[in-house]
Amino acid sequence: MTDKITLTEAEWREKLSPEQYHVLREAGTERAFTGKYDKTDQDGTYFCAGCGAPLFTNADKYNSGCGWPAYxxxxxxxxxxxxRDMSHGMVRVEVLCARCEGHLGHVFPDGPAPTGLRYCINSASLDFAPEDEE
Known part of the structure; x- marks a missing residue:
């Protein structure tokens, strides 16, 4: 992973849309089944909307039925x-971009083989590049 990206909150607000800022910088979430990448099945790579780091590929994406893109x-x-995330009276595992520490979503131990994991990720935290445009 490349060097960490650190911006001021004012710089993040200027760079991101209000929804992206809420998700990436305030650990917010989008409503289930509303994200633009929930149903995307085109080959390609998903990048952090905050810093552009590659995060997930469509090869590891599957339809979990949870309402958010799942990898x-x-x-x-x-x-x-x-x-560890203990917000909202629950104990969960938060997933962050390693480069900019933006909140992406959560990971759960109920995914398919071989990992058994479900990375439940907010579309607002991602940008997508189809394979033919990478």
Whole structure:
């Protein structure tokens, strides 16, 4: 992974849309089944909307039915970081971009083989590049 990206909150607000800022910088979430990448099945790569780091590929994307894009693994283990999230009266594992520490979503141990993981990720935290445009 490349060097960390650190911006001021004012710089993040200027760079991101209000929805992207809410998700990436305030650990918000979009409503289920409303994200633009929930149903995307085109080959390509998903990048962090905050810093452009590659995070996931369509090869690891699957329809979990959860209402958010779901992936069985990141593009590389060093692409994301995880930490314990005890917000909203629950204990979950938060997924962050390793480069800019933007909130992406959460990971759950109910995914398909071989990882058994479901990375449940907000579309607002992602940009997508189809394989033919990468």
């Amino acid at each position: 069985s693994a990141p593009v590389d283990e060093s692409a994301v970081e995880v930490r």
